[in-house]
Amino acid sequence: MADIPDQLTLNVSRDREGRRDVVVRRVGVAALGILLALGLLNLFGQRPSTTTAEGEAATLEVYAPERVRGGLFYEARFRIDARREVEEATLVLDPGWAEGITINTVEPGPIGEASRNGDLAFELGRIPAGQKHVFFLQLQVNPTNVGHRSQGVRLYDGDELLATIDRSITVFP
């Protein structure tokens, strides 16, 4: 009858005394499952959501993800429905829209772009009463941009504030 092979002991190698490898493995599999479930539930982005602000003169709607991951391409859509004529529609975005995010393109091209007290201002021009203006930003998250940033949006008619949306973005690594 052969002896037990070197370095093996019956109580550990056969009876697994003091070993919880199966439990640890099951917990690990459960942890992986939870991670995937959270991903499916959009915890890590990038499913877009809609935020709306109703103003007397116009309604402002933003359709964009609030959670994204490094390197992702995504789109932000801004829709303005004018109740009355907006002569000098201007969208003012928090710097968080461009901080660590590459703006690949802006469609339709605004009449003018400027900095308004550190914020990004896009002059969209005149929107007649009852008409809408849809404005797209095509964006890409820079991989090193991780964290939480404010992405507020304000709609002005010249210097008159018409609507405000407070939102933020979380960038996962």
Added chain:
Amino acid sequence: MDIVIRAVVMFVFVWFVTRVVGRRELSTLEPFDLILLIVLGDLIQQGVTQNDFSVTGAMLAGGTMALMTVLFSYLAFRFPRVQPILEGDPVILVERGETIDRNLRRNRITLEELAAQARMQQVAHIADIEWAVLETNGNISVIPKRS
């Protein structure tokens, strides 16, 4: 700096996944497993280097992975109590011709699989096995009975 952190995180994640998946699954390189490993490598690479196409980035990521391998190996060598956590430990599957069903079940090894492993090591019957041990690398060592 980010690339080193990402490489460390992905190294630990891959270690975690391989420990959780189980050693048998990783040692049997069927065509599907092979493709899966290549795909996994590609996915991990993208997460580590992202948009960095530089030689410096590749050296940092590769160097980090190599150092982490040395570190894990050193920890397992230096601290024997850590070894089972990092690498697992051998599990006896057959003792003097008798299968240890609990250990087979826990490692998801069927009798057919065990018999196939025995045949590959020139043992025709499980009853002729003195010891069969599931090693930490996922291989099954078969020691036949002395005739």
